[in-house]
Amino acid sequence: MSWGSVRGHDRVVEDLRRAASSGRFPHALLFVGPEGIGKRTFARRLAQALFCERRAEGLLDPCGECAACRQVVSGDHPDLHEVGRPEEKHELPIAVIRDLCHDLSLKPMRGARKVAIVDDADHFNEEAANAFLKTLEEPPDGAVLILIGTSSELQLDTILSRCRVVRFDPLPEEELAAILRDRDPEADPGEADRLAQLGEGSVSRALSLADPELTSFRRRLVDELADARPFDAPDLARRLEEFIKDAGKESLAQRTRAAAIFGELARFFRGVLWQGAGLDPPAPDPSDRRAAAALADRLEPEDVYLLVERCLEADYHLRRRVYMPLLVDAFARDLGRLLSGLR
Ligand SMILES: [Zn+2]
Structure with a gap:
């Protein structure tokens, strides 16, 4: 063909x-x-x-x-x-x-x-x-x-x-890995496989996850969601906004990074749901396990489900070009509320 x-x-x-x-x-x-x-x-x-x-x-x-x-x-x-x-x-x-x-x-x-x-x-x-x-x-x-x-x-x-x-369906994982390898033949093929596993069938999603700064920001954030009590929502909003702005002057670069964070948090919270049900999350990040177990222990599944929904909603608002500081502020506040078990 x-x-x-x-x-x-x-x-x-x-x-x-x-x-x-x-x-x-x-x-x-x-x-x-x-x-x-x-x-x-x-x-x-x-x-x-x-x-x-x-x-x-x-x-x-x-x-x-x-x-x-x-x-x-x-x-x-x-x-x-x-x-x-x-x-x-x-x-x-x-x-x-x-x-x-x-x-x-x-x-x-x-x-x-x-x-x-x-x-x-x-x-x-x-x-x-x-x-x-x-x-x-x-x-x-x-x-x-x-x-x-x-x-x-x-x-x-x-x-x-x-x-x-x-x-159109999301790309099968092996097709996505092949596309990533075609784009960057010099790169480590293991990295293409890792990104393809996390990319949920989307080339742009997979590429946005190749950012090492995102990986470390995400790591800290996930641990903090599990541990910080009381949760400091205004502080999270401030850091989140700063991190998004650091992606570059272009609003497209900022939105790509913001979408990657919301997507990654949605994946993490879905993992909490799986782990809470005693199952292995699909495409798990092994270092998430401790944080996921702590949250599965502490929160009702309904609240975790609402956390997933809230991440998807933030992504939707992002695509509707809602003003970023407002979007991030409301998101952080809702996260804080849900993580404290308040609906
Ligand atoms: Zn022709």
Whole structure:
């Protein structure tokens, strides 16, 4: 299969090939699945398949060598339009969607069709969605619209009802390890295996855990959660914020580090639940055992469950671009409350 850099999603490739060879390829697709599993890479590969000048489009098997295929890779195919939410915005701006609809209404420059990739589809607001509806419902001849989100629950009904939903699973551990090794062939293969085990099927998640500062911060934090009483929430908020800021000036670097912390804490608390039930946590960090046992001993499982939920909620707020100091402060306070057995 020449889906090249696309790994771990053979089922989706087969489904789309079936649709293409039957001549009923959907004109609007909504990709959903966790972040960091390759949906954007997949979308570009699909665009390449739809534009390829050598292979029949029903095959969805881009040659990778013709001019159209190469232009997709270099990012300058004139009929491929990629848009997303600008870094500093909470939502997809209506202006971005209007421009896209305008671009799509023009005649294709190279071939028979246009393809649009709309990233961050979780962040459509009503206004932008309404501006998009007509194009989504009746795209220009041959056009294919690919929307990329994380969960169909986060989509507006108006969008959802007009798209074929395509679900992507987290990457299998061995595929994830192979991707990590491809990215950094010089690195210790054992480290790729370790990150793949912790990465929960996501390349971005695994890469964010490669940060040694994160590993030591996490270690101290986990021990402190188990031991510190009374728990000093304002102090935690201050240190957490500082640590997140230390990731770099870019807000993306800060959010990546924050997401890694929330994700790691959620994993730790899930481990507490497993350990409390007398089971071995999946992907355990052996040095967590003592802290997990102390918490399993001290807290009701319901409270531990709420702690897991609270970490996931913090991650959700992070993706909605809630103001970081507020987010961290509320998170630390709730953690302190739950760790003291107060709901
Ligand atoms: Zn080609």
